[in-house]
Amino acid sequence: MTRYVFITGGVVSSLGKGLASAALAALLQARGYKVRLRKLDPYLNVDPGTMSPTQHGEVFVTDDGAETDLDLGHYERFTGVPATRADNITTGRIYLDIITKERRGDYLGATIQVIPHVTNAIKEFVLDGNDAYDFVLVEIGGTVGDIEGLPFFEAIRQLGQELPRGTCAYVHLTLLPYIPSAGELKTKPTQHSVAELRSIGIQPDILLCRCDRPIPREERRKLAQFCNVRESAVIEARDVSTIYEVPLSYREEGLDREVLAHFGLDGGTEPKLDRWRQITHRIKNPEGEVAIAIVGKYTGLKDAYKSLIEALSHGGIANRVRVNLEWIESEVFEREDPAPFLEGLHGILVPGGFGQRGAEGKIRAARYARERKIPYFGICFGMQMAVVEAARSLAGIPEANSSEFGPTPEPVVGLLTEWMKGNELERRMAEGDLGGTMRLGSYAASLAPGSKIAEIYGGTRIAERHRHRYEVNMAYRERLEAKGMRFAGLSPDGLLPETVEVVGHPWFVGVQFHPELKSRPFEPHPLFSSFIAAAIEQSRLV
Ligand code: GLN
Numbered sequence: 001m002t003r004y005v006f007i008t009g010g011v012v013s014s015l016g017k018g019l020a021s022a023a024l025a026a027l028l029q030a031r032g033y034k035v036r037l038r039k040l041d042p043y044l045n046v047d048p049g050t051m052s053p054t055q056h057g058e059v060f061v062t063d064d065g066a067e068t069d070l071d072l073g074h075y076e077r078f079t080g081v082p083a084t085r086a087d088n089i090t091t092g093r094i095y096l097d098i099i100t101k102e103r104r105g106d107y108l109g110a111t112i113q114v115i116p117h118v119t120n121a122i123k124e125f126v127l128d129g130n131d132a133y134d135f136v137l138v139e140i141g142g143t144v145g146d147i148e149g150l151p152f153f154e155a156i157r158q159l160g161q162e163l164p165r166g167t168c169a170y171v172h173l174t175l176l177p178y179i180p181s182a183g184e185l186k187t188k189p190t191q192h193s194v195a196e197l198r199s200i201g202i203q204p205d206i207l208l209c210r211c212d213r214p215i216p217r218e219e220r221r222k223l224a225q226f227c228n229v230r231e232s233a234v235i236e237a238r239d240v241s242t243i244y245e246v247p248l249s250y251r252e253e254g255l256d257r258e259v260l261a262h263f264g265l266d267g268g269t270e271p272k273l274d275r276w277r278q279i280t281h282r283i284k285n286p287e288g289e290v291a292i293a294i295v296g297k298y299t300g301l302k303d304a305y306k307s308l309i310e311a312l313s314h315g316g317i318a319n320r321v322r323v324n325l326e327w328i329e330s331e332v333f334e335r336e337d338p339a340p341f342l343e344g345l346h347g348i349l350v351p352g353g354f355g356q357r358g359a360e361g362k363i364r365a366a367r368y369a370r371e372r373k374i375p376y377f378g379i380c381f382g383m384q385m386a387v388v389e390a391a392r393s394l395a396g397i398p399e400a401n402s403s404e405f406g407p408t409p410e411p412v413v414g415l416l417t418e419w420m421k422g423n424e425l426e427r428r429m430a431e432g433d434l435g436g437t438m439r440l441g442s443y444a445a446s447l448a449p450g451s452k453i454a455e456i457y458g459g460t461r462i463a464e465r466h467r468h469r470y471e472v473n474m475a476y477r478e479r480l481e482a483k484g485m486r487f488a489g490l491s492p493d494g495l496l497p498e499t500v501e502v503v504g505h506p507w508f509v510g511v512q513f514h515p516e517l518k519s520r521p522f523e524p525h526p527l528f529s530s531f532i533a534a535a536i537e538q539s540r541l542v
Pocket of ligand 1: 351352353354355379380381382404467468469470471
């Protein structure tokens, strides 16, 4: 039997609903249950692909090529189960499907309404494909009271009545702010938020209360009474120092026990959490540290680089070191010499990015790393800029550039208009739609035997997730290879460059894909483990 847990949020946004959902999933998994996680996003974009990372954070790409919410990254990292296109839906997607059907005449003259058409579409999405799972955790984006969220709350309310008795639970994540002048954790915002939820017909079963200190008995009692939940269902979700400690802290507070009790399941046995204890211990007790520069463009909002930050920390876990990140706006290097900023750092990473702003700064960072023999990791845009740099400074092509920034006589990076996906030819036009039209999802690559990249992966055949519109131009391969930039990884048909490396440099690797999306705490990605290992070597030199 499949059981549903709906996770909603109240009081303020950014309480970490995605993380809370992922951590609960991990706890249930540690008890041997099969768990699936899904996310409902109330905004009107069809997917987050066209949204600015500074507004919405990173776009998480799945193997099957969907551009999804960054919470799906938490889901994957915490459960090890790869997310798919079918795990995330938005209001925009639902309306697009409904309106397409309406135009086709599929509704046979009916008036199309939020209830039942939109709510039915949401319910169908929630219920689809869950047979193999013991638990399906469904996170609703935004906070209760948001206008866009209403159809989603209505749909999950209806499901509570339609699914078999005892197969649904509602978990509400709220905030208990500490007010210093009163010296108290305040429960009123939670009371209001639960009142709001109840006004639309949803009675939460469990309250997950974010707070920065223990919740006194009296406040627990008050919350239970005013919010109409059991006292044991008021769960403290106190701030912890690493996100990988969250499943352990929820276990301490009895969240899993309460969820199981709700479903009438036995929570008496201990979940297997040893591996969580191990990584938490490793993170808290590093044996050394390295400093990595991230030269990017969205450095103001760290959520824009969520998976990257996690993957670097996994590289640290693999090498038992703390990875300290130095965030540098690449535009700074267009005005100033990079040396004073980068001296003393042990590795330089230029992440994915879009558009011309800051590109020359990234090129200067790549040059600094190449010339000074500092470990350099270029991801997607970071690889493209490293190739432009090598073309200009090594291969004698001063006008080398990317056609992403406008017409150029030397398109060392050019628009990708045709490529193979499996056996199918995919085609794009320069003036086509921006949404969902990049080279997206998992593609295989072949790595040259004996190359650095093959050594790092310990093999020559890989598959990684992509999200790009431009590519390094094969027409420049010979000239670049003659000067030591090796095209070591190629698409299986040999037509698209997938990785480059600088021969004779301790660690200079560019990859056209996004390895950070597949790194997990229990399986750190080999590129990140190797990059951090190289940074440790570098730290011994400086
Ligand atoms: N803007 C570049 C492209 O579209 C790089 C994209 C990225 O870094 N994800 O090819």
